[in-house]
Amino acid sequence: LCATNGPPDVVRVEDVPAPELTAEGVRVRVASASVNFPDVLLVAGTYQLDVPPPFIPGSEFAGVVTEVGSGVEHVAVGDRVSGACLYGAFAEEVVVPALAVTSLAPGIDDRTAAAFGVAHRTAFHVLRSVARVRPGERLVVLGGGSGVGLAAVQIGQVLGAEVTAIASTDDKRRAALDNGAAHTIDRRAGNVREALRDIHPDGFDVVVDPVGGDLSEAALRSLRWAGRFVTVGYASGEIPRIPLNLVLLKGVHVLGFQFSDFAVHEPDALRANEQELRALFESGRVVPHIGAVYSLDDVADALREVAEGRAVGKVVVDVAPPLTAPPTPRTGR
Numbered sequence: 001l002c003a004t005n006g007p008p009d010v011v012r013v014e015d016v017p018a019p020e021l022t023a024e025g026v027r028v029r030v031a032s033a034s035v036n037f038p039d040v041l042l043v044a045g046t047y048q049l050d051v052p053p054p055f056i057p058g059s060e061f062a063g064v065v066t067e068v069g070s071g072v073e074h075v076a077v078g079d080r081v082s083g084a085c086l087y088g089a090f091a092e093e094v095v096v097p098a099l100a101v102t103s104l105a106p107g108i109d110d111r112t113a114a115a116f117g118v119a120h121r122t123a124f125h126v127l128r129s130v131a132r133v134r135p136g137e138r139l140v141v142l143g144g145g146s147g148v149g150l151a152a153v154q155i156g157q158v159l160g161a162e163v164t165a166i167a168s169t170d171d172k173r174r175a176a177l178d179n180g181a182a183h184t185i186d187r188r189a190g191n192v193r194e195a196l197r198d199i200h201p202d203g204f205d206v207v208v209d210p211v212g213g214d215l216s217e218a219a220l221r222s223l224r225w226a227g228r229f230v231t232v233g234y235a236s237g238e239i240p241r242i243p244l245n246l247v248l249l250k251g252v253h254v255l256g257f258q259f260s261d262f263a264v265h266e267p268d269a270l271r272a273n274e275q276e277l278r279a280l281f282e283s284g285r286v287v288p289h290i291g292a293v294y295s296l297d298d299v300a301d302a303l304r305e306v307a308e309g310r311a312v313g314k315v316v317v318d319v320a321p322p323l324t325a326p327p328t329p330r331t332g333r
């Protein structure tokens with residue numbers, strides 16, 4: 001429960017009344033949930049949507065349906081599902097609209113299902129519909145060892161791009177290589193612009209940027225003529241200000257992605273992309289990399305790992321004993 005806004009430590013595990021079922025809703029017994037950066041922002045009270053405390057954080061989960069509302073037809077008690085919500089997932093039970101859950105294919109374990117959501121869907125829509133990345137193109141991913149970034153590395157490689165991942169630690173860069181990156185750059189080792197030039201002196205085609213700060217301009221400068229730069233988030237805490245002459249000189253396209261607005265304005269693209277992505281997930285070609293697993297009692301530590309930018313891939317919170325055995329580990333290739 002987040003009873004007051006603040007750093008992750010304000011989140012405490014408490015007994016609260018079960019959420020009320022709605023006519024269009026389903027009740028899910030949560031097995032695993034996973035952490036996204038916006039959860040940290042919601043707890044801090046700095047997210048773009050205002051959610052006044054008290055609330056239960058957590059925005060994606062997997063589990064089993066235990067009750068359905070009177071108006072629900074396509075979901076049944078006993079279904080194994082994953083789902084997303086604005087908050088409420090770090091709990092034994094969550095109630096969400098039936099439209100917010102998706103049935104799980106047999107063989108997909110709860111942790112993997114909980115970790116496959118916001119980050120991969122964001123990365124897929126960005127690469128498919130915003131950057132429109134094509135096979136053979138050169139893609140740079142900032143924050144390429146964690147949530148949205150590592151998902152963009154995996155998906156970029158599957159879509160045929162040659163991926164360069166920028167990340168701060170050995171673990172993150174190793175994860176990027178294991179998940180399809182052709183090159184990695186240590187953002188702490190010096191001049192990122194020069195490191196990018198060393199890899200491709202004539203430039204890159206696409207930059208995906210969920211980090212912001214100083215890195216953004218260095219990456220934008222590495223684009224070649226008519227390259228595409230997609231701004232996705234500002235995990236660094238700093239919204240960059242780009243000199244427009246850089247955009248003018250290279251004919252660069254600066255693009256943005258915001259999930260909720262994309263869903264409203266591009267419903268057909270959203271549906272088509274999500275079908276394509278789910279097929280990649282179910283066939284094992286795109287699988288979330290889980291870097292850490294915490295118990296519900298330690299959920300504040302899980303949030304802190306993400307808040308401090310330490311997460312490698314996705315951070316999972318186990319709520320109940322697994323409903324299915326974890327599968328043999330698969331790579332993202």
Ligand SMILES: NC(=O)c1ccc[n+]([C@@H]2O[C@H](COP(=O)([O-])OP(=O)(O)OC[C@H]3O[C@@H](n4cnc5c(N)ncnc54)[C@H](OP(=O)(O)O)[C@@H]3O)[C@@H](O)[C@H]2O)c1
Nearest residue numbers: 037143146147148167168210233234235236257258259309
């Ligand atoms: N537009 C959308 O619809 C949408 C959807 C989902 C997420 N987002 C946004 O995308 C961003 C990334 O989300 P995520 O879930 O991928 O987060 P994440 O897993 O925590 O990854 C963020 C990465 O940013 C880098 N970073 C650099 N400076 C940092 C700092 N001061 N604090 C924390 N991280 C820092 C770190 O990588 P290195 O250490 O390797 O640099 C970190 O691993 C967030 O701003 C989130 O709100 C946007």
